[in-house]
Amino acid sequence: MKATVIVTLKPTVLDPQGMTIQRSLGSLGLDDITDVRQGKIFDVRLKNGSREQVERLAKDVLTNPVIEEYRIIWE
Amino acid sequence: MKATVIVTLKPTVLDPQGMTIQRSLGSLGLDDITDVRQGKIFDVRLKNGSREQVERLAKDVLTNPVIEEYRIIWE
């Protein structure tokens, strides 16, 4: 079984990475793109289909709750 | 309009980050998880709905074709 964990910065938290990418796009002629925010994604495989372990992984290991939030997509 | 670009390492490329996470899982009792691979996700906003710019962004900027591949999710 597979799952995808998506970890992103909370919307109010500054994302220097995304901003820097966005700011450099003008010179590439990609000026329709008004905002870029960067996050992480984890493709996870698991043996017994124990969803609970993926939840714990996402919450306790992959996410820093002070600045990030996560969502899980099940396949 | 919004789009999400997901960039992941090609399957043939070693993923040290994913491997390090994977290795730490045993001691956390998360031993049903057999594989973790890390990637990046970019949440993009665009003005004129020009999909072509997002395609170019994903292909030319966000991805290094030597090591990575991408997919786009449209919203």
Add this chain to the structure above:
Amino acid sequence: MKFGVVIFPGSNCEQDCYYAIRTVVGQPVEYIWHQDTSVKGFDAVVLPGGFAYGDYLRTGALAKFSPVMRAIADFAKKGGLVIGICNGFQILAEAGLLPGALLRNVGLKYLCKFEYLRTETTHTDFTNLMTKGQLLRIPIGHGDGNFFADSETLERIEDHDQAVFRYADAHGRVTPEANPNGSLNNIAGIVNEQRNVLGMMPHPDRAYESILGSADGKLIFESMVNALVTK
């Protein structure tokens, strides 16, 4: 003979390269701004270390779009000497001027320390003053120096004698323990097929005076001067 050192936003070793070339190698050197569209008048171009655009997307990824990179690609195609050090190597790889890519260090951490490099070939414009197998002590300082290429590309690099430096131990043995970052075949530096573009992760610009712990890096700049003189 004139050297040019490129400044990208976020470069931070441009002064080291400048100082090494001017003061120690004794050659004229000028800065090149990343927005410049020409490198006319220069005989050799240095892409220095640092964090161009913060390395925020991938190392070297945003810098490759700087206008100066088009000029440098032309310059290289015509045989001009280009050396990319650390972040400069990452930029050259991103720009396709060198094969392969630089991944995150296997240990996931930035590492700053001296390494031994074994000189694998003297048939380049950057190593012509060395002997084959010569050991150089030159420091690294990077978080993404793990050289990767697909197996076909790697084979071509080796077949064409393009691997210039490998990480080695103090006795010159190329072992897994001597590999600080997980690079394939312990590769620390490569040249293009034309042999006029070098990318290397270690910093010769931090090892050009014995007071800094080593002066071995000078050999690389002096080889470039030598190549330009004899050309």
Add this chain to the structure above:
Amino acid sequence: MTVTDEVLTLHNLTESEYQKILAILKREPTITELGIFSVMWSEHCSYKSSRVHLRRLPTKGPAVLQGPGENAGIIDIGDGLAVAFKIESHNHPSFIEPFQGAATGVGGILRDIFTMGARPIAAMNSLRFGPLDKQQNKRILEGVVGGIAFYGNCFGVPTVGGEIYLADCYSQNPLVNAFALGIFEKDKIFYGRASGLGNPVIYVGAKTGRDGIHGATMASAGFGEDAGAKRPNVQIGDPFMEKLLLEACLETMHKGLIVGIQDMGAAGLTCSSCEMGARAGTGVELDLDYVPQRESGMTAYEIMLSESQERMLLVAEKAKEKEVFEVFHKWGLDAVTVGRVTSDGLLRVRHHGQVVAEIPNGALADEAPLYQRPLLPPKATLSSRLDDHSFLDGCPPALIETFLSESNDWNKLLKLTVASPNLCSRRWAWQQYDHMVQSNTVVGPGSDAAVIRVKGTKKALALTLDGPAYRVARNPREGAKMAVAEACRNIVCSGGRPVAATNCLNFGNPEHPEVMWQFSEVVDGMAEACSFFFTPITGGNVSFYNETFGGDIYPTPVLGMVGLIEDISFVTRSSFKKAGDSIVLIEPVTRRVGKVDLEDERAVQNLVASAIRDRLVESAHDLSEGGLAIAVAECCYSNVERAAIGAEITIPSHLEVRKDLFGEFSSRVLLTTRKVAELRQRAEQMGLTFHNLGKVGGNRLILNYESVKLVDISTDELESAWSGGLPKLLS
């Protein structure tokens, strides 16, 4: 607005402080004004509990160009050059988010340096954590080290030294003190002054978000049960932005385009604007509609109090506004005029066409309340049990017991000791810091002091951070003197002359009379020793409220000492140089633990300094934690110049073997020399005790005691125990 008790509590303002506000304004404050007062009068910004004491520190000297009161202190190093340096704490943010907290701490201190026009050329950090048997402490340490590396490496400043020390009291309250030093021509110093009526006030750098609102007031209150609720939006560091700001600011300065500049650190736009006005005796008028904003719908209160990082405020000459913009645009940065300098001495803030605040700058910056808080020596003090071996503090109890009882297997004991939490190698941490960028690093992390050469001269700078927390906890006054003595000794052992210092005073809750007593004692001890050694304090930082659930941390002063090496050929390392060199120990006639005799200390330092200058010395190492055995071991380990090397010495017996090997007596140094007789003569002339211990050589460390061979161990084995210590604790 009705200002209720609750509103005042939320702003950490007392009733009497509120009365003072009413008296200054002669009316009720608006909410924005209340916010402005609360941050400017917070402990962090106003030093209201510490100022009466800090006045006792010596701040003047022939080399001092700028003492406390500006963003950084400045000293003259000759050749037309000056260096600016300062240390600052970022303790509370680093507890909430270790990586970003430490990163933004580094960012903040770097801004303090380049605000004055100096290019940062070195950084250091002093860190305190709880013991690493707790998972949370490991996470904090890893995060903090990672954050420091992330910021400093990207910015391009070499992180050349620092200290990490573990003890229980820091478990819920880590300390992150960041030091930076920059260099410039001494006639190109810039100040934070808003002068020139009508001159534009220009905002540059990152956009303003709701980051760290009330960061300053938070740093002025302890963490209790409601720490979570008080959490502001965490500040995220953007070292790339800061690097661009550095280059752009220095360029505007060199082109002579600006008249005043200040970074937006604690209390953001509020602090920078009113302090610049107060220093120049002018008013500043801001229109917040022009302030670049990252989030929508921000109130005036939020914009004024935001602590978003990587922002600066400059004042330019009217005619040069455009040129300033051009420089910033060249570096890809926004620059916006957000206000003007006025003549009325007021900070006037407009938002959406309305005046939302109007306060005299002087009242905010200079008329903050001052407290002479009660002082009381604490009843219970730390036990004296570990006085001879302070490094044991913070070690697991089992290790302490083994150390204090083992008396057969000294090989084992030494191996255990070198790997113990407070003595093991910090290489794991500093290898993550770029300590070579700028190609000036002559001696990097790991020696007594870091040494940075000054390009274009034959000089070098020696830098060290010292904060002997256990000693200060045992006796604040003596401990503070020891900190100064050790810092100076470190500089002298590196071939330099101590010139001036900066200090970061990390303490518990100033409302506890015991804490204020500690503070006062530390200031007195530091003042005495700094006067004695002619090393004025040119600035620093005070961090109070380092407590959790009512428990105060050790009083933890950290001293950052800057020394000058007149000729780079004087640079001396702590590590042994060559086989055959003689190892000698130099100490005062009277041995002391936990206190220092300043005259004795001076004699030792004078001897080392003169011996180095006269080329009698091959290596010099100051003895501190772990005493003689540890110092000798440290001199054997490998370094950038050579592989590990052995030594055989005979340790003179004095008291008892454990103390003779590991006792931490003050004012001692270990030298190697090829001129034993000459050195001995000098030492004895100066009234010092001289012991010729043995020689460098081989690949084993051999320690004889009287006629017994106590230790005989391969240096490789010892070094791997030492260097493996921290990784093992973290794994």
